[in-house]
Amino acid sequence: MKNIKMKMARVEKDLSQEELAKTVGVTRQTIGLIESGKYNPSLNLCIAICKALSKTLNDLFWEE
Amino acid sequence: MKNIKMKMARVEKDLSQEELAKTVGVTRQTIGLIESGKYNPSLNLCIAICKALSKTLNDLFWEE
DNA sequence: GCAAATTGCAATATATAGTTGACAGTTAGT
């Protein structure tokens, strides 16, 4: 399941995958894999992404 | 940082660490380590725990 | 006080999250 909400939040902030990756301290590939739904990220990484995108866990990672 | 919210939600449901572990498909130790703040769990595990405890990600894992 | 259930804490082993580097495809700008 692709994470379209995360991608939209990133684009909304006008950040590339690489820029977001740098601000949360991971590599570009990791961000790409999370957005494409091929990774099961760690909680800490999810939180870092949320803060970088001014969102909460429920906003980006909670379904239903 | 100990996850006191998760522990309270579990006790509220009258579940032992072992019972919760079984329902989410991990071992008792994993639950214990997450509650004591020594683990950085995966997103999928967080979601499974939330559903088992009738909570959301923000309820149990979001600070601030 | 005793016994059972629960939890904390090690050591070691395995699965998988995340890294690194490289290359191809796409899109936007000139």
Added chain:
DNA sequence: ACTAACTGTCAACTATATATTGCAATTTGC
């Protein structure tokens, strides 16, 4: 058409989440 920025993907590697086993410490009910 050319370039540059962005993204997808692959292979091999490293770091760490999670499993497994066992034992000690604590709580709770009898």
